[in-house]
Amino acid sequence: MAMIIKNDASSKSTLNTMNKNSVDRAKALKRLSSGMRINGAGDDASGFAISERMRVQIRGLDQDIQNTKTGSNMLSVADGGVQNILEELRSLKELAINAANDHNSDQDRKTLQQEFDQRKADIEDIASSTNYNGKRLLDGTYSRYRWEDQLVSGTPATPTDPADGTSAYPPVSPGNVPAAFTPVSTGVLEPNDPPTTIPNGNYTITSAGVYTIPSGYSGTITIADDVSGSVKGVKLVQADPSTALTNAYIVGPSGGNANLWLENVNISDSAGQNAIKFNGSGNVLSIKGSNTVLGGGDKAVINVGGGLTVEGTGSLTSAAGTGGGIGTDSGDKNNAAPLTINSGTYNITSKGGSAGSAIGSGINSSIGDITINGGTFTLGNSGTWGAPIGAGHGANNAGGIYINNAKINIAAFDAVSAVATGARCTRQAQCLPMARLSSTTPMFLPSARRVPASAAVKMVMSAISRLMAAFWKYKNHQDRQKKRLALVPARQLLAR
Numbered sequence: 117m118a119m120i121i122k123n124d125a126s127s128k129s130t131l132n133t134m135n136k137n138s139v140d141r142a143k144a145l146k147r148l149s150s151g152m153r154i155n156g157a158g159d160d161a162s163g164f165a166i167s168e169r170m171r172v173q174i175r176g177l178d179q180d181i182q183n184t185k186t187g188s189n190m191l192s193v194a195d196g197g198v199q200n201i202l203e204e205l206r207s208l209k210e211l212a213i214n215a216a217n218d219h220n221s222d223q224d225r226k227t228l229q230q231e232f233d234q235r236k237a238d239i240e241d242i243a244s245s246t247n248y249n250g251k252r253l254l255d256g257t258y259s260r261y262r263w264e265d266q267l268v269s270g271t272p273a274t275p276t277d278p279a280d281g282t283s284a285y286p287p288v289s290p291g292n293v294p295a296a297f298t299p300v301s302t303g304v305l306e307p308n309d310p311p312t313t314i315p316n317g318n319y320t321i322t323s324a325g326v327y328t329i330p331s332g333y334s335g336t337i338t339i340a341d342d343v344s345g346s347v348k349g350v351k352l353v354q355a356d357p358s359t360a361l362t363n364a365y366i367v368g369p370s371g372g373n374a375n376l377w378l379e380n381v382n383i384s385d386s387a388g389q390n391a392i393k394f395n396g397s398g399n400v401l402s403i404k405g406s407n408t409v410l411g412g413g414d415k416a417v418i419n420v421g422g423g424l425t426v427e428g429t430g431s432l433t434s435a436a437g438t439g440g441g442i443g444t445d446s447g448d449k450n451n452a453a454p455l456t457i458n459s460g461t462y463n464i465t466s467k468g469g470s471a472g473s474a475i476g477s478g479i480n481s482s483i484g485d486i487t488i489n490g491g492t493f494t495l496g497n498s499g500t501w502g503a504p505i506g507a508g509h510g511a512n513n514a515g516g517i518y519i520n521n522a523k524i525n526i527a528a529f530d531a532v533s534a535v536a537t538g539a540r541c542t543r544q545a546q547c548l549p550m551a552r553l554s555s556t557t558p559m560f561l562p563s564a565r566r567v568p569a570s571a572a573v574k575m576v577m578s579a580i581s582r583l584m585a586a587f588w589k590y591k592n593h594q595d596r597q598k599k600r601l602a603l604v605p606a607r608q609l610l611a612r
Contacts, residue, residue: 190248197246197254204235204242211235300458300489302425304375304400307351324349329381331356334363339376341369349375360384360408365391372396372422379430380405388413388437390445394421397453403428403460414446415439416478420453423484427458434464439478440508441466446478452515454484463494472508479508485515493524 146155157164214220215228243254309325317335321327324343329352339350352366357380364383368374374394378401385391391411392401399421407430411417416439418424426432426442438446441464443455455475464474474495477483486505495504505524507514 190253193246193248194253197242200242201239201254204239207235208232301427302400302458304402305349306377306402307349311353313355321350326351326353328352329354329361329364331359333361336365336367338367339369339374341371343369349377351377351379352381353379354381354383357382357406357408360410365389366393368392368394368396368399368421370395373398375400375402377402377404377428378407378409378432379403380407382408383410384408385411385413385415385417388415390415390419390439391417393419394424396421397423399424401426401428403430403432405430406433407431408433410435411437411439411441413437413439414478416441416443416445416472418442419445420455420483423453423455425456425458426460428460431461431463434462436464436466436472436474436478438472438508440472440476440481440483441474443473443476444478444481444483446472446481446508448478448481449513451477451482452484454487454515456487456489457491459490461492465496473503473506473514476503476506476514477508481508482513483507483515485518487516487518488520488522490521491523493522495524 143159147153154160154163154167211228211232215225215232220228244252246252246254307325311326311328313328313330314333314337316330316333318338319335320338320340322340322343327337327350329337337352343350354361359382361383362385365385366376366383368376372395376392376399383391389411391409394401401418401424403426409417409432411434414437417434417436418426418441419439420443424442434441442457442462444451444453457475462475466472466474472478472481475493476486488505503514505519506517
């Protein structure tokens with residue numbers, strides 16, 4: 117029996133037509149409901165690609181608008197904090213004027229002083245607590261976060277120089293983002309020969325090696341130009357570092373290129389000379405252990421000669437006079453010798469009434485570029501106007517000042533800034549205004565670190581406090597004068 121397959125061609129044609137109409141109807145309904153002609157790549161491939169690109173741009177612009185609104189809100193918060201600080205400053209002025217009025221008693225003025233102190237504390241509170249989304253806006257940390265973000269991302273930025281508010285640092289780009297700090301060293305070799313004891317009196321070292329300075333030594337130790345030996349270096353070790361040598365001096369080779377090591381040396385210049393004097397260029401001073409080199413007068417304690425690099429794992433304590441601590445003599449106006457410090461711990465002060473810098477030139481003197489690649493520094497003084505790092509007081513000049521990695525504590529300096537005014541600063545080490553900060557305020561100088569803005573408020577408040585103290589001293593003097601004059605007629609009546 118034959119197999120027969122029945123087929124209904126007309127029904128299949130009708131079904132296909134119905135399916136096609138259903139698809140077309142679905143597309144039409146989708147276009148009608150969405151209001152868009154292109155709802156997918158199937159509608160128009162090229163048109164869909166163009167529309168998606170425009171949609172992404174629109175969403176990006178919408179987010180930009182939202183970010184702008186958020187930034188505006190943040191600025192409004194910061195502006196509110198600034199306005200509150202200004203209002204407090206106006207109140208401080210009112211209190212100062214009120215306290216000057218003669219109708220106030222001592223108790224009244226004591227009350228006014230208490231309010232004055234409270235408003236000063238309020239300013240600090242406002243500066244430290246004004247924040248947006250947890251980021252403080254008025255203490256300087258927000259700008260530091262932004263600057264560090266720029267350094268990480270490599271996005272160009274041109275911040276304003278915080279020292280004078282006029283100049284700007286180079287824009288940051290992937291090509292000039294500072295690399296991670298690595299310790300810097302000259303690589304000079306340390307002498308390790310058996311020690312030779314130096315006899316008392318003037319002595320010239322002609323051979324490289326280790327030399328012991330005996331107790332009670334007095335004289336000048338001079339290093340010859342071409343010392344012999346496998347290691348072209350001289351290492352000085354003091355037999356008894358607990359007692360300072362008051363008339364001991366060290367002079368480097370006249371042609372420079374000295375490789376001098378100090379280990380536990382304690383000398384104190386008492387005749388106004390350079391305790392250590394280098395000559396020529398290419399000199400290296402390495403410190404080990406605990407060293408104290410003191411000086412005074414118009415000579416630098418450690419004279420850099422024509423160029424000096426200081427490094428080592430030890431510490432150096434020094435005190436300068438009108439000459440620099442580590443730097444140039446007073447009056448050496450034409451010196452452009454560079455000074456580089458790579459490592460070590462330094463405690464350098466300037467004596468009262470002097471005007472030399474702790475690291476740099478003396479009074480009316482000059483020095484070349486100062487580069488600090490590492491180390492820990494405590495720089496302080498009593499009554500000097502020399503910069504901690506840079507130039508001394510008077511007609512002087514310092515070259516570029518480059519601080520790439522260091523911890524610097526400024527203690528009781530009256531200098532206008534931590535680095536000399538007018539000196540060039542790299543972006544990594546901005547000229548930091550650290551005037552009259554307390555000795556307990558450490559200043560760290562890694563890449564692009566800024567001083568908190570509240571320091572300026574502290575300086576203003578400190579100045580106001582000193583002005584008020586001077587005013588009350590003058591006012592009390594005037595009151596005593598008035599009382600004495602008022603007693604004159606009474607004495608005359610009693611005499612009659």
